Ligand SMILES: Cc1ncc(C[n+]2csc(CCOP(=O)(O)OP(=O)(O)O)c2C)c(N)n1
């Protein structure tokens with residue numbers, strides 16, 4: 097019932113993602129969110145780094161930049177500074193945003209620059225063959241963790257909020273309507289918005305962890321979901337390895353480009 | 368959902384990658400698997416309640432639901 101045609105580059109379809117990969121679900125939900133907010137297509141810019149998830153920009157019919165691994169937010173910051181009226185949306189992976197691009201993530205959050213970042217968190221480096229990422233859970237197997245992973249995971253919500261983002265929400269591909277709603281809320285926020293969407297890479301992650309089909313991975317994601325309202329009454333032990341979903345932060349605070357114009361440009365031009 | 372509303376299920380077979388996500392979730396079995404290749408196929412269009420579960424979950428833009436015009 098939703099017509100995606102207006103927003104996609106039809107000649108690039110069918111897309112390259114594996115059968116059942118959640119990336120397509122996030123792409124579609126993002127399109128519905130952008131449609132809902134009603135922005136003119138020419139006022140939207142989509143920017144991505146490198147990874148399976150970052151291919152999203154290539155399928156969307158907006159002005160777009162498919163940049164360097166980890167650097168989507170650096171490019172996005174430049175675009176937003178040069179063209180403040182542009183609505184800038186970043187598509188990035190857990191590796192792209194949390195590993196090589198982690199620094200850009202925390203500083204975009206610190207500045208509270210008006211950019212919406214959608215993190216496709218599939219707990220792995222999908223594109224390069226299943227190396228562990230900053231969100232691979234402990235004890236799970238990756239090509240670079242053949243005996244099971246021992247590192248602690250990043251919590252994108254705590255990271256974004258701690259660094260200063262004014263909007264942070266987590267959802268999963270098992271609930272496409274919620275993905276759409278949270279991205280829509282993030283787009284509405286004037287400031288830095290992070291929407292983490294927990295997704296499935298059954299090919300590079302699931303396959304090595306006894307979940308080789310998308311349905312098995314969806315079941316695994318679903319059984320770990322705890323809505324935020326419920327999580328409030330649970331202990332830290334009970335919440336271990338769970339996926340808490342909800343809007344973690346949604347506040348108003350000064351936005352970087354507006355502050356820059358007010359405090360720096362105004363003074364520089366006044367001199 | 369108004370009673371008796373009819374829906375049309377449109378499938379783009381060449382886009383479908385047989386992931387099974389749509390028909391494993393359809394609450395009414397209006398859609399099912401083609402046993403030959405596990406692609407989606409219509410089982411009984413009259414059963415469709417227009418919930419859009421299939422359309423929203425399909426990662427491949429391969430299934431769309433429309434309200435029938437004679438509703
Ligand atoms: C500077 C640089 N280092 C490493 C790579 C190789 N590389 C490409 S994608 C990728 C990781 C992708 O993981 P993620 O961001 O989680 O995306 P996914 O493929 O899982 O969607 C890496 C390490 C690269 N392209 N550029």
Ligand code: SF4
Pocket residue numbers: 112113114116117118119148149218222223296297298299300
């Ligand atoms: S390798 Fe994983 S993340 Fe990449 S397209 Fe396939 S399922 Fe999706």
Ligand code: SF4
Pocket residue numbers: 376392393394395396397398414415416417418419420421422432
């Ligand atoms: S709209 Fe709902 S009832 Fe109709 S085919 Fe899709 S999942 Fe089944």
Ligand code: SF4
Pocket residue numbers: 116382383384385386387388389390405406407424425426427428429430
């Ligand atoms: S969800 Fe889409 S790609 Fe998967 S089986 Fe259904 S129609 Fe085919």
